[in-house]
Amino acid sequence: MTMDLEILESGAEKYGTPLYIFDKDEALETADLYRKIVRDRVKLCFAMKANPFLVKSMAGTVDRIEVCSMGEFHICRELGIPPEKMLISGVLKKKADLEKILGCCRGKALYSVESVRQFVQIAEWSAEHRKTVSIYLRLSSGNQFGMDEDTVCRIASQAKRRCFYLDLRGIHYFSGTRKKIKKCAEELDKLDGFLLKLERKYGCRMEELEYGPGLLVPCFQGEKSTVKEDLRGLSQKVSRMRWKGSVTFEMGRAFTASCGYYLTRVQDMKRRADGGYCIVDGGIHQLQYDGQILGMYPPKIRVSPKRTVGKTVEWGIYGSLCTANDILAQRIALKGLKTGDILIFENAGAYSAMEGMALFLSHELPGIVLYSRDKKWEPARDRFQTYRLNMTKETNYGNIIEDSE
Numbered sequence: 001m002t003m004d005l006e007i008l009e010s011g012a013e014k015y016g017t018p019l020y021i022f023d024k025d026e027a028l029e030t031a032d033l034y035r036k037i038v039r040d041r042v043k044l045c046f047a048m049k050a051n052p053f054l055v056k057s058m059a060g061t062v063d064r065i066e067v068c069s070m071g072e073f074h075i076c077r078e079l080g081i082p083p084e085k086m087l088i089s090g091v092l093k094k095k096a097d098l099e100k101i102l103g104c105c106r107g108k109a110l111y112s113v114e115s116v117r118q119f120v121q122i123a124e125w126s127a128e129h130r131k132t133v134s135i136y137l138r139l140s141s142g143n144q145f146g147m148d149e150d151t152v153c154r155i156a157s158q159a160k161r162r163c164f165y166l167d168l169r170g171i172h173y174f175s176g177t178r179k180k181i182k183k184c185a186e187e188l189d190k191l192d193g194f195l196l197k198l199e200r201k202y203g204c205r206m207e208e209l210e211y212g213p214g215l216l217v218p219c220f221q222g223e224k225s226t227v228k229e230d231l232r233g234l235s236q237k238v239s240r241m242r243w244k245g246s247v248t249f250e251m252g253r254a255f256t257a258s259c260g261y262y263l264t265r266v267q268d269m270k271r272r273a274d275g276g277y278c279i280v281d282g283g284i285h286q287l288q289y290d291g292q293i294l295g296m297y298p299p300k301i302r303v304s305p306k307r308t309v310g311k312t313v314e315w316g317i318y319g320s321l322c323t324a325n326d327i328l329a330q331r332i333a334l335k336g337l338k339t340g341d342i343l344i345f346e347n348a349g350a351y352s353a354m355e356g357m358a359l360f361l362s363h364e365l366p367g368i369v370l371y372s373r374d375k376k377w378e379p380a381r382d383r384f385q386t387y388r389l390n391m392t393k394e395t396n397y398g399n400i401i402e403d404s405e
Contacts, residue, residue, distance in 0.1 A: 001026060002346065003371070008261060009304050011369060012342050014377065017265040018282035018366040020353050022380075024057050025372050026259035027349070031061045034254070037228060038235040043248040045087060045210065048072055050252025050350040051260070053368055053380045058255065059085055064110070066250055070097040083108035087136070087210065087250075089172070091145050093118055099125060107132045112172045112210070114138050114146055119155050126165035134167040135159075136210055139194065141175030141187075149194065156204040168204065170245070171195060174212030177253065178291055181230040184213045188237050195243040206243075212250040217257045219289040219347045220297040227254055253290065253350040260349020262287050264328075266341045267320075275314035275331065280343060283319020283326045285357040286366055287345060295327030300346040303334060310336020317343065321361055362387035 003023050011021050034044060045064040048055045052072060056079045059065055065081060067073050068090035076086060083105035088098075089112040098118070101109070102125050113119045113135050126133040137155060138146030147155070152171070159168045173191055191209060198204040213234060218225045231249070238247045264282030271277075289299060295317065312335045319326040328345070358365060368381040 001029075003261060005302060005304060005306060005344075007371065008263065008302075008344055009342070011371065011377065012263050012265075012304065015367050015369055015379070016383075017263050017342060018280075018286055019263045020348065020366055020368045021261045021263065022051065022053060022256075022349055022368070022370050023259040023261075023372070024054065024370050024378075027051075027054050027256050028057060028061055030258065031058060031255055033228070034231055035061070037231045038249065041235045041239050041247070043246065045248050045250040046255055047212070047250055047252030048075070049354065051256040051353070053353070053370065054256055054259075054349075055079065055081065062255075064248060064250075066252075070094070070101075073097075073101055077104065086110065087112060089138075090114070093121075095121055098122070102129075102131075102133065107134065107167075110134050110136060110169065112136045112138050113155070116147070116151065116155065119159075123159070123163045123166055126163070130165060132165050132167050134169045136170050136172040136208070137168070138172040139191075141173065143175075145174070146172070153198060153202055153204075156198055156206075157202045160202075160204055168206070170206045170208030170210060171198075172210040174214065174250065177214035178216045179214045180216060181226070181233055184215070184230070184234055185237055187211075188234065188241065192241045192243050195245070199243070206245060208246045208248065209243075210248050210250055213254075215251070215254055217253045217347075217350070219257065219291065220299055256349040257347045258349060260347070260352065262345040262348040262352060263342050264319075264345070266337065266339050266343065269337070269339055275316065278315040278317050278337065278343075279320065280317060280328070281320055282328075282366070283321045283363075284328065285319070285321060285326075285360050285363065286352070287319075287328060287348060288352050288355040289347070290351065294325060295330040298329050298332045301329070301332060301334075302344040302346070303337065304342040304344060307336035313337065320363065321357075323360075359386050359390055362390045 043063040046058040046062045047066040049068050052075050059081050064087050065085050066087045066089050086109040091114050137152045140146035159166050195206050215227050215230050264280040267281050268279040312333050314331045314333050317329040365384040367383045370378040370380050
């Protein structure tokens with residue numbers, strides 16, 4: 001369900017532009033809908049990297065939160081997310097960070113093991129502290145994440161025989177995003193066979209599978225959402241697997257993409273022979289869509305104020321960065337567009353606020369507000385000037401002089 005234009009307009013009036021608005025009700029309703037679809041066949045995990053501003057709300061409705069960095073761990077700790085809800089993931093886990101997390105969570109959190117080195121570090125910590133630690137072994141899809149099948153089998157066998165304080169809980173697998181259901185079904189078949197192989201050949205019975213389907217979530221005009229149908233099909237696929245264990249679907253974009261809006265104001269307009277250039281106060285440093293290439297695919301955009309009269313012109317939407325790559329949309333037909341109008345980009349709830357080139361040209365970071373029917377507006381982040389992050393610090397005998405402001 002898209003947010004009413006009047007609500008979006010009131011947000012822009014209250015907080016200015018550029019601005020992110022995340023609809024908490026939409027995110028939670030989406031999670032509840034997915035829960036009804038998969039029923040008790042599949043658990044749900046929220047990959048918080050998609051939108052950490054929603055992690056506290058999502059923690060109350062999903063089974064688990066995937067935490068991929070020390071910074072994300074700090075967010076969860078400060079928000080009071082219990083260790084039992086956390087899957088500590090991420091391709092790189094520095095030893096000092098891993099030991100700090102283990103020390104805080106003890107045996108209550110789950111840990112995804114990406115390499116032999118990570119396995120050894122966790123095994124040594126658990127033996128030294130005589131604390132049981134539950135782990136997933138991450139199986140690689142052929143990229144830099146996780147370990148190949150032979151390495152996973154070797155580690156699993158070793159852990160069962162020698163690591164008395166390790167609870168070898170299951171396998172973790174994710175191969176990418178914007179996938180069709182056929183690809184996901186093929187991956188589940190592969191994982192089904194591999195889990196049976198671990199059990200029958202190596203005597204390693206895995207109780208759980210953490211699987212990231214990476215389903216195709218619509219971002220652009222003309223794309224039809226099939227996420228509900230795909231989840232229904234995949235959960236049925238899970239029920240037919242020969243390996244019998246608990247399966248968790250790990251998702252980020254599927255939960256939050258539709259709940260987010262990016263608002264940016266038209267600041268300048270230039271005519272060209274076949275249309276016009278529209279310059280806005282935002283740009284690609286603040287808005288990212290997976291699969292977008294130089295604005296080639298038109299996003300879903302609303303204009304405030306809404307006009308039913310005026311000439312329809314094909315505009316190219318360009319941001320405020322000094323680079324020819326700063327294109328939000330190459331060609332999009334808009335009626336009666338004027339300087340000062342607000343362009344509202346939909347499906348911006350996942351990754352957009354986190355993935356952009358935030359420090360380029362030292363532009364300020366936009367504000368972020370959450371909206372819900374009961375609490376209305378909840379400011380989540382004030383505007384933030386980044387220029388001080390892009391300059392050398394004055395020092396006095398090697399000590400940084402603090403800003404007096």
